[in-house]
Amino acid sequence: MSSVDQRPTGTIYEQVQATPEFRAFRGRLRRFVFPMTVVFLVWYLAYVALASYAPGFMAIRVAGNINVGLLIGLGQFVSTFVITQLYVRFAEREIDPAATHLRGLVEEGNR
Amino acid sequence: MSAPYVLAQAAPAAVGSVAANVSIFAVFVLITLVVVFRVSRGNATRSDYYTGGHSFTGPQNGTAIAGDFLSAASFLGIAGAIALYGYDGFLYSIGFLVGWLMALLLVAELLRNTGRFTMGDVLAFRMRQRPVRAAAATSTLVVSLFYLIAQMAGAGGLISLLLQIPKTDRFSQAVVVVVVGLIMIFYVLVGGMKGTTWVQIIKAGLLLVGAAVLTAWVLGRYGFNLSEILGRATLNSPAGEAILDPGLQYKSKVDFISLGLALVLGTAGLPHILMRFYTVPTAKEARRSVVWAIWLIGIFYLFTLVLGYGATALLPPGTITAANQNDAAPLLAYALGGELLLGIIAAVAFATILAVVAGLTITASASFAHDVYANVLRRGKASPDSEVRVARTTAVAIGVVAIGGGIVANGQNVAFLVALAFAVAASANLPTILFSLFWRRFNTTGALFSIYGGVTICVVLIVFSPAVSGSSSSMIKGADFAWFPLSNPGLVSIPASFLLGVLGTYLGGREKFDAARFAEMEVRSLTGAGAVKATTGKVEPSRAVSVSSVGAIPTFGPVDGGTRGDRGRAGRRDVTDPSEGLTAPQEPVDRPASGRRRAVPPPGPNEVTVPHASLYDRSAWRD
Numbered sequence: 001m002s003s004v005d006q007r008p009t010g011t012i013y014e015q016v017q018a019t020p021e022f023r024a025f026r027g028r029l030r031r032f033v034f035p036m037t038v039v040f041l042v043w044y045l046a047y048v049a050l051a052s053y054a055p056g057f058m059a060i061r062v063a064g065n066i067n068v069g070l071l072i073g074l075g076q077f078v079s080t081f082v083i084t085q086l087y088v089r090f091a092e093r094e095i096d097p098a099a100t101h102l103r104g105l106v107e108e109g110n111r
Numbered sequence: 112m113s114a115p116y117v118l119a120q121a122a123p124a125a126v127g128s129v130a131a132n133v134s135i136f137a138v139f140v141l142i143t144l145v146v147v148f149r150v151s152r153g154n155a156t157r158s159d160y161y162t163g164g165h166s167f168t169g170p171q172n173g174t175a176i177a178g179d180f181l182s183a184a185s186f187l188g189i190a191g192a193i194a195l196y197g198y199d200g201f202l203y204s205i206g207f208l209v210g211w212l213m214a215l216l217l218v219a220e221l222l223r224n225t226g227r228f229t230m231g232d233v234l235a236f237r238m239r240q241r242p243v244r245a246a247a248a249t250s251t252l253v254v255s256l257f258y259l260i261a262q263m264a265g266a267g268g269l270i271s272l273l274l275q276i277p278k279t280d281r282f283s284q285a286v287v288v289v290v291v292g293l294i295m296i297f298y299v300l301v302g303g304m305k306g307t308t309w310v311q312i313i314k315a316g317l318l319l320v321g322a323a324v325l326t327a328w329v330l331g332r333y334g335f336n337l338s339e340i341l342g343r344a345t346l347n348s349p350a351g352e353a354i355l356d357p358g359l360q361y362k363s364k365v366d367f368i369s370l371g372l373a374l375v376l377g378t379a380g381l382p383h384i385l386m387r388f389y390t391v392p393t394a395k396e397a398r399r400s401v402v403w404a405i406w407l408i409g410i411f412y413l414f415t416l417v418l419g420y421g422a423t424a425l426l427p428p429g430t431i432t433a434a435n436q437n438d439a440a441p442l443l444a445y446a447l448g449g450e451l452l453l454g455i456i457a458a459v460a461f462a463t464i465l466a467v468v469a470g471l472t473i474t475a476s477a478s479f480a481h482d483v484y485a486n487v488l489r490r491g492k493a494s495p496d497s498e499v500r501v502a503r504t505t506a507v508a509i510g511v512v513a514i515g516g517g518i519v520a521n522g523q524n525v526a527f528l529v530a531l532a533f534a535v536a537a538s539a540n541l542p543t544i545l546f547s548l549f550w551r552r553f554n555t556t557g558a559l560f561s562i563y564g565g566v567t568i569c570v571v572l573i574v575f576s577p578a579v580s581g582s583s584s585s586m587i588k589g590a591d592f593a594w595f596p597l598s599n600p601g602l603v604s605i606p607a608s609f610l611l612g613v614l615g616t617y618l619g620g621r622e623k624f625d626a627a628r629f630a631e632m633e634v635r636s637l638t639g640a641g642a643v644k645a646t647t648g649k650v651e652p653s654r655a656v657s658v659s660s661v662g663a664i665p666t667f668g669p670v671d672g673g674t675r676g677d678r679g680r681a682g683r684r685d686v687t688d689p690s691e692g693l694t695a696p697q698e699p700v701d702r703p704a705s706g707r708r709r710a711v712p713p714p715g716p717n718e719v720t721v722p723h724a725s726l727y728d729r730s731a732w733r734d
Contacts, residue, residue: 011631013640040209044205045372080209081406099394103640
């Protein structure tokens with residue numbers, strides 16, 4: 001927390017950027033959002049590709065007239081809602097407290 | 112868009128009586144507009160015009176985002192695409208929704224923390240202002256135009272249905288598009304930005320309730336059994352069982368993937384959506400608004416599945432054809448509830464289009480006035496009056512071009528047309544936004560390559576695609592200059608734009624890397640330090656509706672300078688260069704340090720006023 005005072009060079013933003021706290025915070029955020037982005041994109045593109053290259057599979061009736069394609073499509077809705085809520089929980093636990101703390105460092109340094 | 116199933120125009124002989132249709136529709140539209148005008152009346156402070164003073168709450172903004180996003184494409188277009196093509200049409204619903212995760216995870220909060228009004232603000236943060244602002248405004252205009260054309264086509268078709276103008280009467284259809292377009296331009300000029308957010312909130316409510324009622328009604332007809340509806344649809348559809356399976360519309364596998372890619376990557380690059388992230392006070396509220404938007408939009412798209420298949424199941428076989436597919440939802444309403452429900456649903460659809468047109472036109476004209484005119488052409492020295500003129504003229508010009516495009520595109524599926532706008536947004540905007548937020552080395556040359564390259568490639572491929580010429584369902588009939596095989600260019604143009612961004616960055620590698628500026632952008636974007644705060648401190652008591660939104664928002668003093676704390680309250684100063692104050696402690700990158708600019712202490716972010724802030728203020732017309 002007092003690391004800002006020990007780095008007299010550069011703007012306050014450069015000083016904060018250089019703190020281990022900021023680096024750890026940035027890493028935590030990226031380790032969540034980048035893999036999650038890959039997951040939802042792959043899952044979505046798999047759905048699109050299956051419809052194109054395995055239409056027979058997507059056309060298999062599961063219950064009545066409900067087929068695999070429709071179920072996977074509805075699965076996209078479910079996964080979107082789930083990822084949204086996961087991210088909200090992650091952000092409230094991990095991002096907001098750290099962001100507030102680091103913002104405090106910047107504002108302190110600007111006084 | 113092949114149309115192998117066009118039956119012999121077995122149009123329903125008459126859809127209600129014209130007088131009844133129109134009067135119910137008109138009453139409903141009038142009530143909506145009166146409510147909107149009353150809600151949005153009253154004088155507000157300057158930055159209110161762009162962003163509502165950054166003072167909307169997450170849920171309010173989330174609802175407005177849903178209102179902004181759920182356009183004619185989502186209601187009329189998707190319902191029609193599912194009714195006609197079944198499974199392939201459902202891809203729109205899924206792509207439009209899943210794309211929001213990109214906005215939620217990577218863009219919304221970081222953007223809120225670094226910009227103020229437009230996408231150009233974010234790019235200008237650590238690049239040469241004038242060229243990137245010009246580029247950002249260019250792509251904003253192109254995306255908005257494609258989007259507007261789709262909305263105009265949808266509005267024209269909708270009113271033609273109410274007036275019972277046959278689809279074959281192209282001239283009368285064109286007249287309707289012109290009249291509807293002029294009404295919408297008039298509304299934008301009069302109603303303005305303040306009203307737009309409330310139009311969007313009210314419209315989102317109307318649309319969700321309307322779609323929910325229709326959905327429940329359809330489900331009720333079939334004992335709340337989705338499988339039953341699907342079964343009935345297979346009996347009515349000319350395609351039979353195939354309507355449940357992939358491949359009915361898209362014979363080309365690659366075309367389907369290209370469309371899917373454009374849908375999922377376009378959302379986070381739509382300028383009118385990006386602008387909405389600035390209407391909230393903090394990144395946390397931006398996150399909340401996206402979460403609200405995702406839930407509302409997701410629920411709505413679940414309805415579209417029932418509406419689309421329900422239209423096929425309930426309407427007589429052959430009613431929905433390629434020519435009138437945008438009418439599926441209103442026709443379904445007529446089949447269920449007669450003229451009354453048709454009038455109401457048509458009015459809801461009209462409000463939907465109106466809200467989106469207003470949002471798009473204002474975003475585009477604001478981007479031109481804020482980025483191009485004020486910062487590029489006049490280098491920040493434009494007078495407020497001249498900017499008002501520029502922005503309003505821009506709004507009219509954009510509207511007129513959109514009307515022309517709407518006439519050409521009339522009869523195309525609206526969702527298909529909007530997907531083209533998504534392709535342009537994903538090609539021109541998304542790479543630049545992601546690179547500038549996450550890639551340290553990204554520079555001005557890279558941004559210019561990516562934006563101009565993305566726009567050019569995308570538009571050229573659209574012009575020479577089967578969507579425009581060379582197929583039975585093209586916009587320009589009887590001509591064939593198509594050499595690009597895909598009807599949506601996303602698969603080629605999006606990766607190309609990312610590559611151009613990388614290429615440009617390395618070619619422009621000799622640009623001086625500004626470590627301080629990059630540090631500032633990164634720290635700000637992640638922590639919210641120095642972000643523009645809510646400005647609305649006090650509101651006239653007459654604006655009853657806004658009170659709830661304002662009450663929750665404390666008015667912060669600017670964070671990056673204790674000396675400026677009081678000025679925001681005392682009165683706002685006019686600042687000639689809106690870019691000042693964006694990054695108060697440092698000089699803009701492309702400007703040589705000059706004592707002149709520093710002679711005046713930089714304003715706190717709250718106080719930066721927009722020169723043409725009275726843009727759409729009716730009270731400003733008096734002078």
